[in-house]
Amino acid sequence: MNLKSMALCCGFTLSLAGCSALPAVTQPTPATGKEPAQEVAEQAAPLPAAGTSARSxxxxxxxxxxxxxxxxxxxxxxxxxxxxxxxxxxxxxxxxxxxxxxxxxxxxxxxxxxxxxxxxxxxxxxxxxxxxxxxxxxxxxxxxx
Amino acid sequence: MVWQMDRAITKAFEGRRWDVPAHVYAQPLELYEGRQLGIGELEAALVQLGYRKRAKADAPGTYARSRAAIELMSRPFRFWDEAQPALDAFVRFDNDRIASLQNAARRVSVPILRLDPLLVGSLFPGVVEDRLVTAPDEVPELLRVSLLVVEDRRFFDHFGIDIRGIARAAWVNIKTGQLRQGGSTLTQQLVKSYFLSNTRSLRRKFTEAIMAVLLERRYGKDELLNAYINEIYLGQDGARALHGFALASRYHFGRPLGELDISQVALLVAMVKGPGFYDPRRHPGRALERRNLVLAQLAQAGEISAETAAAEKKKGLGLASKPVRGASYYPAFMALVRNQLATDFDKADLAQAGLQVFTSLDPLAQLRAERALSEGIARLEKTVPPGLEGALVVTSVNGAEVLAAVGGRDPAFDGFNRVQNARRPIGSLIKPFVYLAGIESGRYHLASPVEDAPVSLPQESGEDWAPQNYDKQFEGMMPLVRALAESRNLPAVRLGMATGVERVVSVLNKFGLDKNVSPFPSVLLGAVEMTPFEVAQLYNTFANNGSKTPLNTVRFVLDEQSQPLNRYALKLSQVSNPADVVQINAGLLTAMRRGTGKSARSRLPVGLEVAGKTGTTDDLRDSWFAGFSGDRLAVVWVGRDDNAPAGLSGAAGALTIWADLFARLPNKSLALDIGGSLRATWINYQSGLESDPDCGDTVPVPVPQEISLVAERGCEPGNGRGIGERALEWLKGKIG
The missing domain is CATH 1.25.40.10 (Tetratricopeptide repeat domain)
Known part of the structure; x- marks a missing residue:
């Protein structure tokens, strides 16, 4: 799994949890020109920033x-x-x-x-x-x- | 002489008054849409609560299960804030989550439903050990009757000793020339059990008899009988003596006393005569024979019919497939409860009858923590010599509630409780405090260069202290985030000396360590002893971004009338600037992504963000790990009780157990509060220079807004592209 699909997956999981993932308050997810190995992707993945969630x-x-x-x-x-x-x-x-x-x-x-x-x-x-x-x-x- | 005996026996009896114990409850299971809970987990919880499975949930305490849904009717329960009637509910599951929660009859959505909480034990003021104890109204009539029939038929008539019984016993003894028969009343047996002596001397018997008479003068028959039921010795589980019928019932049958059938009650009564001799697991034949004798006596006395006795005699022993030690027996957690109550309650309050103590224990988390520790230690012992021990404590992040506590690899053993009593050097667990002291001084941030190079410090002894890295290598200059993530010793010592050891100690104290630590340089590498419980308190303050909440095990204490006596409200105090603490948390997150905690990745669910720190002490004596997600925190210690080397680093030992546990607990990902005075950026992991994330070996870090970082040559952030442009490119990549 590369960085992009991971980011997508994170957002998806969040929305399943009843929270709508707002874009990270800090930095947008960067473009990647290459397909890095999963490990590298995890290491350089953006910091998990707090978003607001819909109330359950x-x-x-x-x-x-x-x-x-x-x-x-x-x-x-x-x-x-x-x-x-x-x-x-x-x-x-x-x-x-x-x-x-x-x-x-x-x-x-x-x-x-x-x-x-x-x-x-x-x-x-x-x-x-x-x-x-x-x-x-x-x-x-x-x-x- | 007699008054001495009187004082001794009264003291023994008063010390263990069992009349109405304080009941201790786990936290109630809350059901609501979206909750991470599998159908199997809910069913297990219902079974543990004693809910019966039926075709239809039509009475309180029943449930019915289909493939992806459970219908249940809760029991009415008087909670601290309201009385909840029996409620019916229809719970649908999807992918280990509650997909919907409805009223079963009308199929209307219900937002939230509390189940009645699990009763996990009882507490007695002044009693050190923990026992399962039965109040008089919980004792099945059959047990009372059987004891009288088999052990002491004239119990309600005699005054402590039974002259006719003694005469008969004496006759037998004279005939055989041996001391074979006791003729002891229940009261005498009770006295004997208080003083734990098996000597059969006449003098001993005489003392017991006098004490029994003294006891009878002071207390009523019902009180004495109830004390007997809770006190009498009924066997041995390793080092643990099994006292009382309630505990024996749980141990042998895995069920509360009230749910035993006639043959099972008869078996327990049969064992009184010789718990070892009639041990149903070691000597099933003997035990069965004596049980049937008890059944026959009951029929003879007219307490049960001859037909019933015949039917019960045909039954097997009805034992649980293996002795039940865990499940409803949580010594390490109960010890925390006792501690908290002892500090916050005066004895008079605690001595009140019928207290109800509502705790934060999460039975599901406790079960998983017990398993993670015992299975983990067994696994580790495939690579290192046997004899490892461990401790584990799990808390919630917000609220700092203790959810589970395991005091050793055998979680039900009420012996040395390592959660509170294993005091060990914490090793590298100290490093986040060292770096936080540095960041708080205003001289450092995560991208600051620190030096991984030899250092030598003069000591009072005259010799120099020259600490080493774990790998004995020197890596030169590196950004602070890498030094923390890879747990380099020398940068920590250098930065700590530059900042001042006193400042590090003061961070420990304000984060919740309640003791004095001498500010020796060796503190910078964790030469300070703490218990797993203390470590959990300190790391909880990290997990709450520098806001300290005292660890808590009790939510409410109610009196007999369900009126609140005490409530432990959520308390917090911001002891450090959140922006400083968030930087450390980002470092601990980096440790899990690519530093010393990296090996946990393979055990954790994909995408779960966590932060944590390994700790290893000299000669691999102690293996520590402390870490947290967005809502759970756990501290694991693995080592040996005699302090011999465990042969495990923090990563090789404690971390594997922590990761196994976190993989099995419902968890929210850690989210960092990066706002206000922080900005997130990427730096080169080696040089610490600001860099485009896709250029070279980079790592994201939050740094203070006002800091401007030097850019890595050729990797300037953005490479001239605007943020919007990059986001668009990312989106295109997504679609393409």
């Missing part, structure tokens, strides 16, 4: 459960639900943002700031989400000081 029904259901728990004034319950969702998908920035919000409501500002920072780092191209995370992180840090 399970995670979507847990996220909406957590949101209504927060609305009902039960941030602790929401936290438990979000941790359950994060065990399924740990790279979904929305989950981290909700978790940061629930921690803020529990007045656990240290945790809130950490979770918000994680949300921001995973936000990728989602600028709106990144801004929300930064805002919440600032608010939490203000409370710490």
């Amino acid at each position: 029904p399970a995670v979507a259901a847990l996220l909406s459960k957590a949101r209504s728990e927060r609305q009902d004034g039960q941030p602790e319950k929401a936290t438990v639900t979000l941790e359950r969702a994060l065990r399924i998908e740990s790279r979904d920035p929305e989950l981290w943002l909700e978790l940061a919000g629930a921690a803020y409501e529990k007045e656990d500002f240290n945790a809130s700031a950490e979770f918000a920072a994680r949300a921001g780092r995973l936000a990728g191209n989602d600028e709106a989400l990144r801004r929300k995370a930064e805002k919440l992180g600032r608010a939490a840090r203000l409370q710490i000081e």
Whole structure:
């Protein structure tokens, strides 16, 4: 298998997993003028960069459960639900943002700031989400000081 | 004299109060569309949970299976966050994944379903060893009755000793001139078992009798009978003594006590008289004969009918095909649970009756980890002398939950638990910390040139320390990424000395090592001892890009009324700049693609990206590997308990076991968070100069945005072609 078919295969596997593979955030896959041996292809394959994924029904259901728990004034319950969702998908920035919000409501500002920072780092191209995370992180840090 | 005995026996009894133990559960299996889970795996999990297979799943705890689907009805269960009623579900599979999850009756999609969690054991405050223990309400009536009929008919009438029984025994003893019959009550047998003495002296018997009377004065008959059921010695499994009927049932029949049939209960009761003499595996004839005698006694006493007794006598011994040691017996994991509870709970809380402990144990991962370690060690022993041991710990990356822990090649042996107790030098596992300290200092990045050349350091002893590379060669200048991926010793020592050993030690401490390390230069090559558990903590912080989460085995503890007592919430603290840590992770990924971890490729699924590091110590004493994918991390140690050379490098030993395990675990590929302050580029693997990826021997690396790299002559990145042009060319190649 050469580099090109490997890259294609990776994308295919991802979409089977219910995630749509966005193009790598960093570098496009390069053209190869030759057919390198598999080993060389693996060695020089681009770095596996994080992409964003479509949300699975399970995670979507847990996220909406957590949101209504927060609305009902039960941030602790929401936290438990979000941790359950994060065990399924740990790279979904929305989950981290909700978790940061629930921690803020529990007045656990240290945790809130950490979770918000994680949300921001995973936000990728989602600028709106990144801004929300930064805002919440600032608010939490203000409370710490 | 008597008060001393009273104190001794009360202490023994109180130390092992079995009334209602804390139940320990594994994590519940979550079913949802897209989950990586084969149909065989779900069926195995259901069988382990004791679900019965039927033509149709029509009652809680039943399932039906077709070629590519399972229909099941879950058991109602009170989880920490909600009570879940019995739910029916129709699960379709495709290629070892759940293709769809529906409500069985209405065929409506269900987003997610939790199965009731597997009960994996019980915990007792103040008791060091771990046992399978039965609460009074779990003891089958037949067992209670049989014990009374066979061992002590007047149990509910006597006061600890049975005068009539003694008189009869004494008569037999006088007649034969030997001490042959005991006439011991259940209470006396219990006392005897607490003090583990087999001497048959009269003095001994006298003490036992007094203690039995003392015990009876303090405790009720039901309490005593239950203690007996949990305490009595029922045989030997190598070095492990089998105490209690629940454990004996699991060991001999592979089933919980409550599921035994009459002949099986009778066999266990038959063994009380002489567990070695009537061992059903070593002496099946004798055991069968005595079992049938017990059945006859039961019929005689009117506890079972004569017809039932006749039918049961015709049955074989009903033993499991081989003794069941593993499956529901996880000593290394349970030890972690006990540790965590002991540090976070005060004794009063733990002593409360009926606690429910919900852990992160993943039974499927545990089973695979056990197999990977024992099979791996057996395989390695084809090339090196026998006597190897090992330890393995598996965690999730996010949340840092311990999913599996194996304390030795015989996973069910509750002896030396190497996960927490094998303290060994970590060798090259230290290198990522050395290079991270360098990168954090701001003086290095992955493309920085480092020198693989001899180095000599004066020591306090006056002699010089001149470390060597593993291959005793010197390769000269190379980029940092290659020095890390190929685990060169001399560049690590040079860079570590330039950065300062204290800084390396401080990285260890902030990543989660909770002890003082003296900053000697030898630390740079891993002359620091750690347990596999400690290594897992440190590498977990790498896997989380410098965000530390304490390793966790317990999620929730509920009291008897299912009210939360304690919850271990997700905690994290960013202890290092993610951009610095991502560079190291890229180095560890390179180690797996083309460095010291390369040989794992053949064992791992194609396309699975992982990062990891081998560790080898002097004279090949310790073989280590620590590595992670996007969502799983495992640390493997292989060596010998007496610290003699194992004869294995990290790559030849621990790595093979790690790779076998990762090939069998559901895994997500590692993805590097390259954004913000990093950019990805290609450099020449030998020179470290920036290069077009297709020009020469190149390797992709993330480097800080602000760094401008010198280009390799003749291999300038892009070769004048724009990124868009290259992407287009790639696409054309794809179509063509």
